[in-house]
Amino acid sequence: MIEITGLRKSFGAKRVLDGVTLSVPRGESMVIIGGSGTGKSVLLKCILGLVQPDGGTILIDGAAAETGGREAFLARFGMLFQGGALFDSLSVWQNVAFRLLRGSARKSRAEARGIAIEKLRRVGLAPEVADLYPAELSGGMQKRVGLARAIAAEPEIIFFDEPTTGLDPIMAGVINDLIREIVTEMGATAMTITHDMSSVRAIADRVAMLHGGVIRWTGPIDTLDTTDDPFVRQFISGSAEGPIEALR
Numbered sequence: 001m002i003e004i005t006g007l008r009k010s011f012g013a014k015r016v017l018d019g020v021t022l023s024v025p026r027g028e029s030m031v032i033i034g035g036s037g038t039g040k041s042v043l044l045k046c047i048l049g050l051v052q053p054d055g056g057t058i059l060i061d062g063a064a065a066e067t068g069g070r071e072a073f074l075a076r077f078g079m080l081f082q083g084g085a086l087f088d089s090l091s092v093w094q095n096v097a098f099r100l101l102r103g104s105a106r107k108s109r110a111e112a113r114g115i116a117i118e119k120l121r122r123v124g125l126a127p128e129v130a131d132l133y134p135a136e137l138s139g140g141m142q143k144r145v146g147l148a149r150a151i152a153a154e155p156e157i158i159f160f161d162e163p164t165t166g167l168d169p170i171m172a173g174v175i176n177d178l179i180r181e182i183v184t185e186m187g188a189t190a191m192t193i194t195h196d197m198s199s200v201r202a203i204a205d206r207v208a209m210l211h212g213g214v215i216r217w218t219g220p221i222d223t224l225d226t227t228d229d230p231f232v233r234q235f236i237s238g239s240a241e242g243p244i245e246a247l248r
Contacts (some may be wrong), residue, residue, distance in 0.1 A: 001026040001189040007056035018213025029190040031204035040193035078155035082162040086134040091129035119148040120168035140171040160192040
Protein backbone atom coordinates (compact mmCIF):
# COMPACT_ATOMS: atom_id res chain seq x y z
CA MET A 1 0.00 0.00 0.00
CA ILE A 2 2.91 2.34 0.77
CA GLU A 3 6.16 2.06 -1.16
CA ILE A 4 9.00 4.44 -0.27
CA THR A 5 12.26 4.40 -2.20
CA GLY A 6 15.40 6.45 -1.57
CA LEU A 7 13.60 9.20 0.34
CA ARG A 8 15.83 12.13 1.26
CA LYS A 9 15.13 15.27 3.27
CA SER A 10 17.44 17.89 4.76
CA PHE A 11 16.77 21.05 6.74
CA GLY A 12 19.71 23.30 6.00
CA ALA A 13 22.87 21.37 6.83
CA LYS A 14 20.89 18.82 8.88
CA ARG A 15 20.22 15.67 6.85
CA VAL A 16 17.23 13.95 8.45
CA LEU A 17 16.28 11.31 5.86
CA ASP A 18 19.17 9.94 3.83
CA GLY A 19 17.67 7.37 1.49
CA VAL A 20 14.77 5.77 3.36
CA THR A 21 13.40 2.71 1.58
CA LEU A 22 10.39 0.96 3.10
CA SER A 23 7.43 -1.12 1.97
CA VAL A 24 4.20 -1.32 3.97
CA PRO A 25 1.94 -4.17 2.78
CA ARG A 26 -1.79 -3.57 2.41
CA GLY A 27 -3.74 -4.32 5.57
CA GLU A 28 -0.68 -4.66 7.79
CA SER A 29 0.43 -2.64 10.79
CA MET A 30 3.96 -1.26 10.46
CA VAL A 31 5.61 0.34 13.48
CA ILE A 32 8.61 2.64 13.01
CA ILE A 33 10.93 2.77 16.02
CA GLY A 34 13.90 5.03 16.65
CA GLY A 35 15.13 7.64 19.07
CA SER A 36 13.84 11.17 19.37
CA GLY A 37 14.95 13.39 16.50
CA THR A 38 15.68 10.54 14.09
CA GLY A 39 13.12 11.68 11.51
CA LYS A 40 10.11 9.50 12.24
CA SER A 41 7.63 12.40 12.17
CA VAL A 42 9.34 13.92 9.13
CA LEU A 43 8.80 10.61 7.31
CA LEU A 44 5.05 10.74 7.98
CA LYS A 45 4.90 14.38 6.92
CA CYS A 46 6.64 13.55 3.64
CA ILE A 47 4.13 10.79 2.91
CA LEU A 48 1.25 13.19 3.58
CA GLY A 49 2.80 15.94 1.46
CA LEU A 50 3.16 18.32 4.40
CA VAL A 51 6.92 18.35 3.83
CA GLN A 52 8.43 18.28 0.36
CA PRO A 53 11.22 15.67 0.15
CA ASP A 54 14.49 16.49 -1.58
CA GLY A 55 14.54 13.21 -3.49
CA GLY A 56 13.18 9.70 -3.73
CA THR A 57 9.71 8.38 -4.50
CA ILE A 58 6.55 7.67 -2.53
CA LEU A 59 3.84 5.48 -4.05
CA ILE A 60 0.42 4.96 -2.48
CA ASP A 61 -1.33 1.87 -3.79
CA GLY A 62 1.04 1.91 -6.77
CA ALA A 63 0.42 5.53 -7.76
CA ALA A 64 2.33 8.72 -7.08
CA ALA A 65 1.15 10.70 -4.08
CA GLU A 66 -1.74 13.08 -4.74
CA THR A 67 -2.76 11.34 -7.95
CA GLY A 68 -6.38 12.44 -8.42
CA GLY A 69 -5.97 15.68 -6.48
CA ARG A 70 -5.01 16.77 -2.99
CA GLU A 71 -8.44 16.36 -1.40
CA ALA A 72 -8.94 12.84 -2.77
CA PHE A 73 -5.42 11.91 -1.67
CA LEU A 74 -5.85 13.08 1.92
CA ALA A 75 -9.28 11.44 2.13
CA ARG A 76 -7.51 8.09 2.10
CA PHE A 77 -5.75 8.86 5.40
CA GLY A 78 -6.70 9.11 9.03
CA MET A 79 -4.34 10.25 11.77
CA LEU A 80 -4.08 10.09 15.53
CA PHE A 81 -1.84 12.97 16.58
CA GLN A 82 0.66 12.74 19.41
CA GLY A 83 -0.90 15.47 21.53
CA GLY A 84 -4.49 14.71 20.61
CA ALA A 85 -4.74 17.96 18.62
CA LEU A 86 -8.42 18.44 19.43
CA PHE A 87 -10.04 21.80 18.70
CA ASP A 88 -10.79 23.43 22.06
CA SER A 89 -13.68 25.49 20.70
CA LEU A 90 -15.51 22.53 19.16
CA SER A 91 -17.54 19.94 21.02
CA VAL A 92 -16.39 16.33 21.06
CA TRP A 93 -18.75 15.24 18.29
CA GLN A 94 -17.71 18.17 16.11
CA ASN A 95 -14.08 17.20 16.61
CA VAL A 96 -14.79 13.61 15.59
CA ALA A 97 -16.87 14.72 12.60
CA PHE A 98 -14.50 17.50 11.54
CA ARG A 99 -13.71 15.94 8.15
CA LEU A 100 -17.29 14.77 7.61
CA LEU A 101 -18.57 18.36 7.79
CA ARG A 102 -16.12 19.67 5.18
CA GLY A 103 -14.97 19.04 1.64
CA SER A 104 -16.83 17.87 -1.43
CA ALA A 105 -18.14 14.75 0.35
CA ARG A 106 -19.53 16.64 3.35
CA LYS A 107 -22.49 15.19 5.21
CA SER A 108 -25.41 16.88 6.94
CA ARG A 109 -24.87 17.82 10.59
CA ALA A 110 -27.37 15.21 11.72
CA GLU A 111 -25.68 12.43 9.75
CA ALA A 112 -22.20 13.55 10.82
CA ARG A 113 -23.26 13.64 14.48
CA GLY A 114 -24.69 10.14 14.19
CA ILE A 115 -21.44 8.80 12.74
CA ALA A 116 -19.45 10.60 15.42
CA ILE A 117 -21.49 9.03 18.22
CA GLU A 118 -21.08 5.61 16.60
CA LYS A 119 -17.29 6.05 16.48
CA LEU A 120 -17.23 7.31 20.05
CA ARG A 121 -19.04 4.12 21.10
CA ARG A 122 -16.43 2.10 19.24
CA VAL A 123 -13.63 3.61 21.34
CA GLY A 124 -15.56 3.08 24.56
CA LEU A 125 -17.10 6.51 25.12
CA ALA A 126 -20.78 7.02 25.94
CA PRO A 127 -23.05 9.19 23.74
CA GLU A 128 -23.23 11.80 26.54
CA VAL A 129 -19.58 12.62 25.89
CA ALA A 130 -20.48 13.95 22.42
CA ASP A 131 -21.60 17.34 23.70
CA LEU A 132 -18.70 17.92 26.09
CA TYR A 133 -15.64 19.97 25.19
CA PRO A 134 -12.03 18.71 25.19
CA ALA A 135 -11.18 20.63 28.38
CA GLU A 136 -13.79 18.56 30.21
CA LEU A 137 -12.08 15.26 29.32
CA SER A 138 -9.22 13.36 30.89
CA GLY A 139 -6.06 12.71 28.86
CA GLY A 140 -7.15 9.16 28.13
CA MET A 141 -10.58 10.28 26.97
CA GLN A 142 -9.03 12.92 24.72
CA LYS A 143 -6.85 10.24 23.15
CA ARG A 144 -9.94 8.11 22.51
CA VAL A 145 -11.69 11.06 20.88
CA GLY A 146 -8.62 11.53 18.68
CA LEU A 147 -8.82 7.86 17.71
CA ALA A 148 -12.53 8.18 16.92
CA ARG A 149 -11.76 11.17 14.69
CA ALA A 150 -8.99 9.21 12.92
CA ILE A 151 -11.44 6.45 11.90
CA ALA A 152 -14.56 8.58 11.35
CA ALA A 153 -14.26 8.70 7.56
CA GLU A 154 -13.28 5.00 7.21
CA PRO A 155 -9.77 5.71 5.86
CA GLU A 156 -7.69 3.12 4.03
CA ILE A 157 -4.49 4.18 5.81
CA ILE A 158 -4.14 5.33 9.42
CA PHE A 159 -1.10 7.01 10.95
CA PHE A 160 -0.50 6.91 14.69
CA ASP A 161 2.04 9.44 16.03
CA GLU A 162 3.25 8.34 19.49
CA PRO A 163 -0.26 7.12 20.42
CA THR A 164 0.43 6.51 24.13
CA THR A 165 2.49 9.61 24.98
CA GLY A 166 1.41 11.12 28.29
CA LEU A 167 -0.79 8.19 29.34
CA ASP A 168 -0.39 5.98 32.40
CA PRO A 169 0.52 2.32 31.71
CA ILE A 170 -3.03 1.04 32.10
CA MET A 171 -4.58 3.62 29.75
CA ALA A 172 -1.69 3.11 27.33
CA GLY A 173 -2.59 -0.58 27.23
CA VAL A 174 -6.24 0.24 26.59
CA ILE A 175 -5.32 2.54 23.67
CA ASN A 176 -2.93 -0.04 22.22
CA ASP A 177 -5.64 -2.71 22.34
CA LEU A 178 -8.18 -0.38 20.73
CA ILE A 179 -5.78 0.50 17.92
CA ARG A 180 -5.06 -3.15 17.22
CA GLU A 181 -8.75 -4.12 17.25
CA ILE A 182 -9.89 -1.22 15.08
CA VAL A 183 -7.14 -1.58 12.47
CA THR A 184 -7.93 -5.30 12.17
CA GLU A 185 -11.69 -4.70 11.92
CA MET A 186 -11.31 -2.03 9.25
CA GLY A 187 -8.70 -3.91 7.27
CA ALA A 188 -6.75 -0.66 7.19
CA THR A 189 -3.05 -0.24 6.55
CA ALA A 190 -1.44 1.30 9.63
CA MET A 191 1.83 3.08 10.25
CA THR A 192 2.78 3.97 13.82
CA ILE A 193 5.81 5.88 15.07
CA THR A 194 6.80 5.30 18.67
CA HIS A 195 9.62 4.56 21.07
CA ASP A 196 7.24 2.84 23.53
CA MET A 197 8.13 -0.85 23.26
CA SER A 198 4.83 -1.95 24.83
CA SER A 199 3.03 -0.21 21.95
CA VAL A 200 5.35 -1.88 19.44
CA ARG A 201 4.55 -5.35 20.76
CA ALA A 202 0.81 -4.67 20.97
CA ILE A 203 0.29 -2.98 17.60
CA ALA A 204 2.87 -4.22 15.12
CA ASP A 205 2.76 -6.86 12.41
CA ARG A 206 6.13 -5.61 11.20
CA VAL A 207 8.74 -3.30 12.71
CA ALA A 208 11.28 -1.00 11.06
CA MET A 209 14.05 0.90 12.81
CA LEU A 210 14.95 4.37 11.55
CA HIS A 211 18.41 5.58 12.54
CA GLY A 212 20.98 7.77 10.83
CA GLY A 213 18.48 8.76 8.15
CA VAL A 214 17.96 5.20 6.87
CA ILE A 215 15.98 2.10 7.76
CA ARG A 216 18.59 0.05 9.64
CA TRP A 217 16.43 -3.04 10.07
CA THR A 218 12.95 -4.29 9.29
CA GLY A 219 11.19 -7.54 10.01
CA PRO A 220 8.13 -9.27 11.50
CA ILE A 221 7.36 -8.49 15.14
CA ASP A 222 8.18 -12.06 16.20
CA THR A 223 11.79 -11.60 15.06
CA LEU A 224 12.34 -8.36 16.98
CA ASP A 225 13.80 -10.03 20.05
CA THR A 226 16.00 -12.45 18.14
CA THR A 227 17.64 -10.11 15.63
CA ASP A 228 21.38 -9.70 15.95
CA ASP A 229 21.28 -6.11 14.66
CA PRO A 230 23.19 -4.11 17.30
CA PHE A 231 21.12 -0.93 16.83
CA VAL A 232 17.83 -2.75 17.40
CA ARG A 233 19.17 -4.73 20.35
CA GLN A 234 20.44 -1.59 22.07
CA PHE A 235 17.18 0.26 21.43
CA ILE A 236 14.85 -2.43 22.77
CA SER A 237 17.06 -3.09 25.80
CA GLY A 238 17.42 0.62 26.61
CA SER A 239 21.16 0.21 27.13
CA ALA A 240 23.44 3.26 27.16
CA GLU A 241 26.17 1.09 25.65
CA GLY A 242 26.13 0.37 21.92
CA PRO A 243 26.31 1.98 18.49
CA ILE A 244 23.56 4.51 19.30
CA GLU A 245 25.20 7.41 21.09
CA ALA A 246 23.32 8.63 24.13
CA LEU A 247 23.24 12.38 24.76
CA ARG A 248 25.05 13.18 27.99
